[in-house]
Amino acid sequence: MLTLSPDDILLDCHADDWRAALDSAAETLQRSGLVTAGYRDGLHAREAQSSTYLGNAIAIPHGTPESREHVRATGVRVLQFPRGIDWHDGHRVHALVTIAAQSDEHLDILRQLTHVLDDDSVAGRLAQATSAGVIASLLSKAVVEARLDADTLCLGFPARDVRELALAGAARLRQLDCVAGGFVAAVAEGAPLRLGQGLWLATSDRGVETPALSLATSDRALAENDEPVTGVFCLAARGDAHRGLLERILALLESGQAGELKGADAATVLGRLSGESASAHTRLARVLNAHGLHARPAKQLVQVARAQGIAIRVRLAEGGGEAVPATSLTKVIGLGARRGQQLAFSAEGEGAEAALEALDRAVAEGLGEQVLPFDESRERLAPREAAAPLTPLPADLPHPGVAASPGLAIAPAFVLRTPRFDYPDRAADPAAERRRLEQAIHEGTAQLEALVQQARGGEVAQILSMHEEMLNDPELLEAAGEGIRDGRSAEAAWWDAIETAAHAQEMLADRLLAERAADLRDVGRRVLGVLCRVELPAPPDHPYILVTDDIGPSDVARLDTTRVRGLLTARGGATAHSAILARALGIPAVVGAGERVLTLENGSELILDGERGRVVPAPSAERRAAAEQRLVERERRAAEAWEARFGEARTRCGHRVEVAANLGNTAHAADAVARGAEGIGLLRTEFLFMAHAHEPDLDTQVGEYREALDALDGRPLVARTLDVGGDKPLPYWPMPKEDNPFLGLRGIRLALTRPEVLETQLRALLMAAAPADESGKAPAAGVTEKARPLRIMLPMVKDIGEFRAARAIVDRLLAEIPEAERATDLQLGVMVEVPSSALLAASLADEVDFFSVGTNDLTQYTLAIDRDHPELSAQADGLHPAVLRLIEMTVAAAHARGKWVGVCGELASDATAVPVLVGLGVDELSVSARQVPLVKARLREFDLAEARDQAALALAQATSEAVRDALEVR
Known part of the structure; x- marks a missing residue:
């Protein structure tokens, strides 16, 4: 649980507006070592989704789930603004309780603060306080309630x-x-x-x-x-x-x-x-929200309750707490309801049953959030069935996993299998078992403290410190204590508590939080090892690749980087802490490769490719030699690529292929140019919309787009129109709940439901790209104009009808806006993400100016594999021949009508895929800015004839594995 101390509080802060206040809060968290610089964007993005104003002059800014990768350690900082700040929702704020949380600890802060929200004097006392201790006391007072359940x-x-x-x-x-x-x-x-x-x-x-x-x-x-x-x-x-x-x-x-x-x-x-009368109608509703009843869903619940027009009360069904008014936001938040808990609603009189039905339905639909059904049999600990014997991995064949940390390693395997802990299930003396557990936790904490000292700061120390907090989590100890009181041994009770918490974590819809289950098990095994006196086997004294089931962050921190050449795990994901630490330590890593990797023999040779996300057991001499050559050349190529980054991107024979950068923030355009980008091949404009609490107006958008165009200095900008829906909702654009939002209203089909929004964005893009003089300003009479090439791209187009609807708006705007005030070098194209657009490329090519293939979505829609699926993501490979054939069809249709084709997905920066894409006829590759020099260098390594041969070879294969294998041994 997050707590406050006077050291966490900054007095007498000042800011011109709420945005500046958020920036100050982000800087404070960063100076404290709690977050990295990227967390600032998460604070703004959360505010764009919904105001974090809580009440009584208090706001609780915290990042989005996506920004938690920037959290180094859990913590909280309070900024006092005596003169107050006008928050964007119209309230006046005197205190920002700014939270850096790696899971849902902010719910504890919410619950602690609800008691001060009923005190109307709090706002004035926060503004007038001259002592950090006074503010800490005011905000941290915890309400102790007697137990009844x-x-x-x-x-x-x-x-x-x-x-x-x-x-x-x-x-x-x-x-x-x-x-x-x-x-x-x-x-x-x-x-x-x-x-x-x-x-x-x-x-x-x-x-x-x-x-x-x-x-x-x-x-x-x-x-x-x-x-x-x-x-x-x-x-x-x-x-x-x-x-x-x-x-x-x-x-x-x-x-x-x-x-x-x-x-x-x-x-x-x-x-x-709880206060329910015998005559009241009652209804139970289970909370399905991944992070429980936090501020946003609680606000939705209160709004639904108020709309019913009768008195409704609510309580936690599992406990004996008092029923509170369902129309009070602070009281509802104060319930602290978690996912899986049931709310008990009650109401009396006419309309009671209909009102409870409305609330039940709202809770079941997620209260404005996407939710997963609650399956009690899955979300509670269940015994595993005996697994079938694993088939060993074949020699000299690539085996896929998830790329987690870049680099290439060649070394013998050291297979660290999860130790077997033998212990009795029952024990006769609960008091003695409790003492044993507490002593083991104490020893585990001491071990972690020693590792923190060895780590000497950085991400390793921060994550290990978080593990210390986990070991001191009273809820874990209480859960284990209940098992001990029921007659379980310390070991059995402790591991049940760990597995129950880990399973609950894994069921969360937030993938980043789900992968934190590895941290819980890492902590749990440490204590279990102390209880059972089990020590891990010593690694070899020569270089090796560590192979294990799901390594914990503390195990990564102990690795001797002078000997560990790579890391391979059966489970885990690219955003797990072990993967983050592997990247921080510079250790190549492939994770989530499946249990079959545990069949590898100690000492058997491995090639581990952390960029491609695969391993090759017992490689042939030819494959090994090729990998060794790659290893030697990596450093040389990186240095040479950087030196040559500003040269035109061409193949060895001089064939021109433009290399551009993908951007999500217009402020990064200058950095992309500095890295050698020849333009922006994908500007994700939705991040501009997500950074604002309300729809950005015309002037705001013009300013943002012009910043990128100024930095590009005449280089082309490909701007994708607003692409929201699915996994990217906007708080000010309500969308109906969809069973499968990725196959529903998103991209251009959603934008066309609000044509006024699309029209404003198109107008802003056209105006921002008006010709400029050498100073970047609109040219004066008689001054030579400098064109700003603008390419507008429509996302998720399935056929010509959607393109024509958008084209009509563009044509009208071109007629309305004076030529001197709008773009003169303009193209309108589509993003090929839906298989139907590739299959219909011939009809589209008659009217569009260009295509850009989004291989990430095109791959997942073509193969019916969610690219974030924990088990299948490794199979979502853009080099699958089915995906390549769709790209080939698109290029053929475009070139037949003199149109160009780009690729802006991850495949564009895949070293193996680059010659294939060029061989298919792709004209432009758009990659992350840091990849630009390397992709340019890769183009210089082959000629067009060779690229066409590789494309033909790839198209002749039956699977993506066969494609990669054929191209590697070529």
Whole structure:
């Protein structure tokens, strides 16, 4: 859980506007070593999706899930703005609680802050505070609530009188470690207090570890002094934590409904104590949101509740918390509901059932977020079935994985199999098992601290420090403690807690967060190793490639980089911490290659290619020699490529192929030119829209596009029109929920549903590309104009109809805008991402000016493989012959009508694919800016005849594996 200290607070900050305030917050996190510079964009992107204003002059900026790769360590910084900032949603802000979180820790901050949002004086106190300690105290005050849930209840106990019921309740709290023996003794010494309506109360503050409430009822009819007994409350009191429970008992008595607790089940008891009446209609709804009921879905829930026009209350069904108004944002956030938990809604009177149905439907649809169904059998720990024997990998054949860290390695394999931990499932002494576990956690923490010292800062130290926080996570310890209390051994209880948490992490829709399950298991194995006294085998004293199931970050940190030549794992992804650390340490890595890699023999030779994402076991002499040559030439080629980066991109025989850069930010255009880019082959304009809380107006867009055109200094700009939908929603452009958004409203088909938005963007592009004089300004009379070549590209076009609809808007704008105020060197083309556009390229080529092939989407749509799929992503290879044939068809149709074709997907920078694409006739390759020098260098290594031979060879193969194999041995 994130906490605040005075050191985390900056007083007396100033900013001209909310954007500058966000920039200051990002700089503060960066100076503290919590994030890298890229996290700033994540803060702005989150604000564009939805305001992070929470209430009472407090905003809680935090990055998007995509920006969490820039988080080095979890932390929080508070910036106080005494004079206040006008936030973009119209509120006044005095405090930014800025969060750098690697999962959903910001939910804890939300829950901690909800208690101050009901205090109207908070805004003024935040503005006037002159001490960091005052602000920390104000924001960090945690509300301690007494425990009440199904486990604390003791229903249907075989008791003979109210004293035995009181002792039964006390014993239940003792079993849950809420109280010590002194509490039970105190209850035994006193007599329960009669409350009326058949209820009694036994209470004490002696020996209370956790304040809690139990209700004990009898399995038979009882009477005390001729009064029927409904039940006895047993209250473990401490401070003010129990006051709310006493007030709810009093409210139950005042309502006259206490008698309904007699013979009731746990759900009824919890409902009545939460404030639900017997006449209320109720409905359970399970939270499906990956990150729980955080601010955005909570806001949607509140809006739906308010629209019903009747009073609706909501609580967590699993606990005994008080039902709160579903129309209060702070109260709903305060529930802290996580994915999988159930919300219990209640309402009374006319329209209650319809209102609850509307809320149930809204929760099921995700409250404005894309959600996955909750499968309890999958999202809880389930025993694995016995696996079939694995087939060993064949010799001298490439085996695919996921490229995680670039580089090439040739070395013998050292297979580090997950150690076998043998331990009993049950244990007789829970107290002794708890002590063993706590000691093992202490030893594990000491080990991590030693590794942090060895790491001496950087990403390695930051991630290992995060592991220390994991080991001290009270929820993990509590989960293990529950298992121990149920009679499990320390080892069994601990690993169950780890696996349950890891499985829940893996089920998250956010791929980055799902891959963090490896961190949990890494921490878990460390403690398990201490408990079982199991040590990992020592690696060899010669260079090797480490092969393992799913290496943890601390294992990567221990690697001797003088001997480890590469890393190969059966599981994991390119954004897992182990992959991040491998890149930071400069170790080539291929991950997610499947369990068959574990069949490799120790000492067997491997070629590991971290750029192509594959390994070759027991390579032939010819393949090994070729790999060695590549290894020797890599460094030389990189240096030579940089020196020659400004030369025209041509093949060895002089055939011209333009090399441009892909950009997501117009501010990076100058850097692309400095790296030798001959233009921008793909400007992803959607990032401009995603960086604003509202749709950017004409002037804003003109300014952004002109910045790129100025930097290009006469080089062409290919700007893709707004491409949102699917995985890129806009908060100010509501879209209906779709079962499969990647096959729904996205790209040009979505833009055409809002033609006014598309028209504004097209107008801005045309105006930004108006001719300029040598200073970059609009030319004065008699001054020579300098053209700004503009290529507008439409995304996700499936046929000529969509192109014509957009073309009509462009033609009208060209007629409306004076020629001196708009682009004069203009082309309008389409992005070939949908197979139908390639198949219909001949009809499209009659009217479009150019094609640009987006191989990422074209590959996944052609092969029906999500390129981010954890198991299939390695098979989503753009060198598949089916994809190549679609590119060939596109080029043939374009060239027959004198049009040009570019490729702007990842395939354009694949060293193996470059000659194939040139051989297919591609005229332009657009790659990431850092790849520009290397792609230019690759072009100089072959001539056009050779490229055509390689293209023919690739098209003759049956699979992408066969293509790569044939091209490599050529």
